[in-house]
Every structure is written in C-alpha cells, then in structure tokens.
Amino acid sequence: MAFKKTIIGLASIAAVVGGVGYYMNTPNSNVSILQHEANNLDRDNTLVFCIGRSPRALSPAIVADGTSYNSSSRVIFNRLVENERGSTKLIPALAQSWEVSDDSKEVTLHLRHGVKFNDNDIFTPTRDFNADDVLFTFSRMLDKDNPYNKVSGGVYPYWNIMGFGSLINKVEKIDDYTVKFYLNQPNVTFVSDLAMDVLSIYSKEYADFLLKEGKPELIDQKPIGTGPWKLDQYIKDTAIRYTINPNYFRGPAEISTLIYSITPDPTSRLAKVITGQCDFMEAPNSADQAEVIKKYNLKTSLQTGLNVAYIALNNDKEFLKDVRVRKALDMAIDKQAIARLVYNNQVVMDGHVLTSTMLGYDPNLKVDQYDPEKAKELLAQAGYANGFDIKIFVQPVSRSSNPNPARTAELIQQDWKKIGVNATLETTEYNEFIKQTRAGNFEAGTYGWSGDNGDPDNFLTPLLSSGSIGKSNYSRFANAEFDRLVTLGRTTPDTEERAKIYAQAEAVFEQNQPFIVIGHSMLLAIMRPEVVDYKYTPFGFVEFYGVKKVDPSKQDISTND
Secondary structure (H helix, E strand, O other), rough: OOOOOOOHHHHHHHHHHEEEHHHHHOOOOOHOOOOOOOOOOOHHHHHEEEEOOOOOOOHHHHHHHHHHHHHHHHHOOOOOOOEEEOOEEEEEEEEEEEEEEOOOOOOEEEOOOOOOOOOOOOOOOOOOOOOOOOHHHHHHHOOOOOOOOOHHHHHOOOHHHHHHHHEEEEEEEEEEEEEEEEOOOOOOOOOHHHOOOOOOOHHHHHHHHHHHHHHOOOHHHHHOOOEEEHHHHHHHHEEEEEEOOOOOOOOOOOOOOEEEEEEOHHHHHHHHHOOOOOOEOOOOOOOOOOOOHHHHHOEEEEEOEEEEEEEOOOOOOOHHOOOHHHHHHHOOOHHHHHHHOOOOOEOOOOOOOOOOOOOOOOOOOOOOOOOOHHHHHHHOOOOEEEEEEEEEEOOOOOOEEEOOOHHHHHHHHHHHOOOEEEEEEEEOOOHHHHHHHHHHOOOOEEEEEEEEOOOHHHHHHHOHHHOOOOOOOOOOOOOHHHHHHHHHHHHOOOOHHHHHHHHHHHHHHHHHOOEEEEEEEEEEEEEOOOOOOOOOOOOOOOOOOOOOEEOHHOOOOHHHH
C-alpha cells in the first residue's frame, strides 16, 4: 500500500485556522476543558499544550511511551533522583543524597523530608512522603504477592525492558527516611536508572485506601503523586486538565493550570497555536516552519535529542539472516533525502546507534555509506540478484525520533525498488503495532528510541541485547560478544574503560548491521511568544515546571528561551 503525501503550506494552515473556532464553540460537554472555563481560570496563568494522541495511561508504571510519560510522570509524579531541567545531569529529587557501595551492588538513599502528596476528590493524604512509599512502588512490580502486582493487567513494560526484576534483589527500609537497594549483580548505572519515568513514586497510603474501598485500579486511573500539578479532569481523545500543587517541594509552578489538548493532526495543532487556542505544540511537520513561524511571530525551541530512529530488520527471517542482505538494504537508502524531506535537515545522520554526546561514541568508527551499486553486488553475493519482496511495518504515530514514519517508509520503498527489493507498506493501530512487533510478526519496520538517563547502556541493552528480545530488541539480534560487552560495561566502574567497552560494542553492531540507523532527530517545539523559559529535555520529554507566560511587550529582550 502507499501513503498519501501531505503538503502543508500557508493556504492549508489558514483553512484549518478558519475551522478551529467552530470546533471550539460547538455545544458539547466534552470540550469544556478546552474552553478553559474562562470565568474561573486566569488565562494568563493557564498553559495549553497541543499533543498528538491520548496517553496510553496516566500511570508511568504501566506504560512505556513518551506521550504517556509527558502526561503523567512529568506532571503528576517525581522520582528519587531526576535530571536537571534541560540536561542529563543527575540532581536530588525525592532522595536528597545517596551512597553506592564499592562493589556497586548496594545503593543507600536518604529521602527528603516534608514532601506532600497531592489529593483528589476521593482521597486526602494524612502524612508526608516517606520510605513506605518507595517500598510500595518497587514492591508492586518486584513482588508477585503484592496485592497491586496484578492490578491494571499487571504488565510493567519498561520495568521488564530494563530487567529491573532480575537486577533488584530487595529494597529495605532502614528508617522512615532511608532506603537501601540490594542488587543481584554490580551495576554502575543504577542511580541514573532511578531517574527513569517508570520508577516514579506512588503513595502507599492512597494504595491502602483504594484497596479497602475495593477499587485498586484507581491508582492508575486517578493517579496521585508529589509533582507540581495534580490531575483534575481527563476526557479521552479530547483533553486533560491539571491544577497546581501549591505544596510542591521545589515551590509552586509559575503556571497554575495545564491543559493538554489532544489534536492528532499536526496542521490543526499549529493552527491552534496561531489562533492562541494552544500555547505550545509537539511534533510539528517539517513544513510547519520558517515562513509560518515568521508570519505569525511564533517561537521555537530546537535541541539535539538523545534518540535514534531506525529501521528494524527481523533477524529471524530467513532472507534477513544474511548480514550481506542487511548491509545492502542499509546502503540502498538515500538518508540525505530523508533528512531533507522528513526532518527538514534537523537531524544528525552519522550511522551510529549512540549519539555523539554519549560515553563510548567513537567518531572514527567506519560506517557504511549510501552506495546502491554496492548494495546490488551484496544482494547478488547473498543469492538475491533479482531482489525479493519485503513488508515494511509502519509505525502509526509520529514520535520525537521520527516526525513522519509514513513518509520515511515511502522514501525507503522507492530506494529499495532501485535495487530490486519490492517493499509494501503496512500499518495498524499503535498498541497492536507494538504487540505484533514484540512477537516478531514483521519483516522490517520503522522504529525509534529515546534515552531515559543519558547512559549508553540505556541504548545498547534495550535495543540490541539478547535478553531484550520480545521486549524492545525488535530486530531480535542475538550476539554473544555484544552481550558480553554490554554486561561488562554495566559492571565496570572506571569511566574510561566503560567508554572503550561501548565503542567495541558499537563496532560489533556495525559489523553485523542488525538494524538500519536513520539518524538522531533534533527536537523542535513551536510555541506562542508569551511562553518563556521553556527547556526541552534531551530525552524528548516535555516539562513545564519552570515555564511561565509573559506578555511579549513586557519581556526582557535578554531572555534566553
């Protein structure tokens, strides 16, 4: 099948702008959130974020996607440690300090005092955050006998991807404000791992209350955390509203009300920003730039992201088992055309899995270049001189690593045809897409990954280790030497030695070409001129704590956004 190409210009944006007002004013109780309840809200202190789809859930433990984390862990929750805003630097959060044993198998954390959990319409906390909340959060996923282990399906995808169940032996409460993690093997990345969204801290008191009420599933449907905002209302496929946590331990946010307007079409998202119905939008089309931004006096934020877009090749399929075939498919792709037509050249295309800012990145690593004639030779050597048929499974949503997977697949389809490989494009809804991929029911597909802590292990282990097959190693690559290297990297405390190990692991990747690296997307956001002090996270997440809205005429011209 082929995907229709969408060309977005000023005329089409103007047409959408003209239609947005009707949608916003249509009598419908489901759009009350989007109408901002003008009589009750201070519009100057309300920020509306246009997002592309509904979150899979508002509970970070049970999901593994950026939209869900942006809508939950980055708003409602905190973690024991976190990353400095706009940086990969670790900073204290719910834990104010920590120590790691010499053998990297024990981590002791000293918890912050006086942290308040949020409330909601059915529950008001009676105590501050303490060690019991940490133990409950980890026990839910670690202990099959925990009464919450099977709640909401009992599936913890990112917990499983990271192998925390086999890594963590136990979590011990030393006192109300001290906890200790015992690991089954040395792991020098564990403190960084604690900053991951999946390890956001839940309230044990709330969990106990819901259990007594016979409604444990509400822990994931009406979540409570310690974050800067609390969930107020959610209408699926329409909008989410959050109100301020006045007791936030870092101080109340500048923005009192957050509204996430769920708007699948990127042209409509941009139209809402232009008309002021949204202040900020994610995942713009590459065409939604330059002339449009200038014409409507919009602002942008552009930052190199810790991500990788790639084409997974199912290494279990007979014709893809041959490395010559995999290399031929890579060398046949004109990636510069993809950079221009999909990313508007806002992408780094160097053939590496790791980004250039990560430990172990080797600028001298030789990677294959665009060479269709060489690709034909490799296919002939592998016994496919006349090519073959292949299906490309196309991700149905845009993501920070790839703003347009469908267009990417179309361009690859055209390139592969030139070497005799006939590709057909298939897609399905997102949950089914992930389910079929993890089961290995595909040949090739468009995928992406965004790091969570800046460590190379967070890229190489989930994407390429044999232990991640059926989880996030979509190419089903299994290589004993690669596994040995990433295991060694996790257990080696010396930074220089770790860098050498990960450089070797990337070299093994290049020799075997289990998947095709497209590139590392730069992260673009478009916002109205009133939005000040926004910082994109390197991980591709969106955070509004620290952001404020200021009349452009009153802004200091030295403000750096």
